[in-house]
Amino acid sequence: MADVAEAAEQILVSTVEAPHDTPADWTPNVLAFACHYCAFAAADLAGVMRLSYSPSVKIIRLPCTGKLDHIHILSAFEKGVDGVFAAG
Amino acid sequence: MFAARRIEYVKTLLKKVGIDPARLEMYNLSAAMGPRWAEMCDEFVDRIRNLGPSPIWLASRKQSEKGVTEQ
Amino acid sequence: MIVGKQKPFDEIWDMVKGFKKVLVYGCNTCVAICHAGGSKEAELLASMLRMRAKQEGLDLLIDSAGIERHCEPEFFEPLDEKVKTYDLILSTACGVGVNFLADRLAGAIPVYPGINTSFYGAVPEAGFFVELCGGCGNCILHLTGGICPIVRCSKSLMNGPCGGTDKGKCEVSSETDCAWFLIVERMKKLGTLEKLFEVQPPRDWSTATHGGPRRISLEHIRAYEAEEEKKATLTGEGK
Incomplete structure (x- = not known):
């Protein structure tokens, strides 16, 4: 078990990015690309069920995740978003 | 899944520009998975919180601070 | 392409x-x-x-x-x-x-x-490209069953396989087919194997890059274009 925990920790420490301090006023800014028919509906359902989840997630609805282009993701990062996930 | 393939490819691009590929992920879920959505969002935001601000965000912050001091 | x-x-x-x-x-x-x-x-x-x-x-x-x-x-x-x-x-x-x-x-x-x-290559499957032509300016594909020895043979051999051919693979890399093996097999199928025995004159390499930058001029098209241009300037002067 200890190995698993260790491995998990290693994943979280970035090897690609230079180490940096996190400013106190920083909050995560996460973009979600969601398919209208599955993930967006799920997000809707989460709302209907009054489930609370992180307010950092901003959702962009796509007609289908197949619409998601490379450049959409890169542009998001270019604008300074901290994380992007696609759900479908 | 086209999106999954694209995401894998963009991960390699991000690595080249010094952004951790872990900041990008693909999830699969169905319309009935409301609770899973909430769980997933929290999970991912936790991961990002651990990674800290993106290098681009830090860089533009640094730039704007420099701009302020110059003025 | x-x-x-x-x-x-x-x-x-x-x-x-x-x-x-x-x-x-x-x-x-x-x-x-x-x-x-x-x-x-x-x-x-x-x-x-x-x-x-x-x-x-x-x-x-x-x-x-x-x-x-x-x-x-x-x-x-x-x-x-x-x-x-x-x-x-x-x-x-x-x-x-x-x-x-x-x-x-x-x-x-x-x-x-x-x-x-x-x-210069083709796309046998999505995301995979292979070199099939060297652009040498003097095509011999009719003599070799449609397989180019100049670019598909690692050594550009013109007279048959070298001693390194190994069960249809090239000695340079086991991933590469031996072009001469392919040529012989193909020509057997085409029933033109005896063509390989014909003696060919020494190859003219001046059409490849060895002869300096290459040009192709299509006179009939250039003459037509020049004519059109002349007409245009003439009518331009008329006005």
Whole structure:
């Protein structure tokens, strides 16, 4: 078990990015690309069920995740978003 | 899944520009998975919180601070 | 088609970082098919360069654009004015495109290559490209069953396989088929194997790059164009 925990920790420490301090006023800014028919509906359902989840997630609805282009993701990062996930 | 393939490819691009590929992920879920959505969002935001601000965000912050001091 | 591969990102960055205003200029013909330098790849590359510039704290303006072809003058015209406002063009076209655009700009703006132009090839399956023609200018495919020994044989042998042929594979790499093995098998099937026994005269290599830059001039088309031009100037004078 200890190995698993260790491995998990290693994943979280970035090897690609230079180490940096996190400013106190920083909050995560996460973009979600969601398919209208599955993930967006799920997000809707989460709302209907009054489930609370992180307010950092901003959702962009796509007609289908197949619409998601490379450049959409890169542009998001270019604008300074901290994380992007696609759900479908 | 086209999106999954694209995401894998963009991960390699991000690595080249010094952004951790872990900041990008693909999830699969169905319309009935409301609770899973909430769980997933929290999970991912936790991961990002651990990674800290993106290098681009830090860089533009640094730039704007420099701009302020110059003025 | 012409197959190319994007240069390593760090190499591109080293080329670009000293400039202020850069246009990543894609070509939507061959290099777009091999996912190396079309409008889309130019757009992605520009975005990546912008992110890199931001992280390094450099004030660099990087745009992207794309046209259908970098090897004919007409296609450049719509973007000519825009192109002239940059101080570096990073072309993701093949080497032909880079040369042609650099000639067109005649030293006003540098044109740098964003991809390595690799070979003339085909696409047997998506994402996989193989070299099938060397562009030697003196085709012998009719003598070799449609398989080119000049480029598909690692040693460009003209008279048959070398001693390194190994169960149909090449000694240079076991992933490479022996071209001469393929040629013999193919010609057996075609029933033309005896053609290989015909003695061929020494090959004229002057049509390959050994004879300097090559040109092809189609006189009937050029004469027609010249005629049209003459007519146009005459009617122009008449007015």
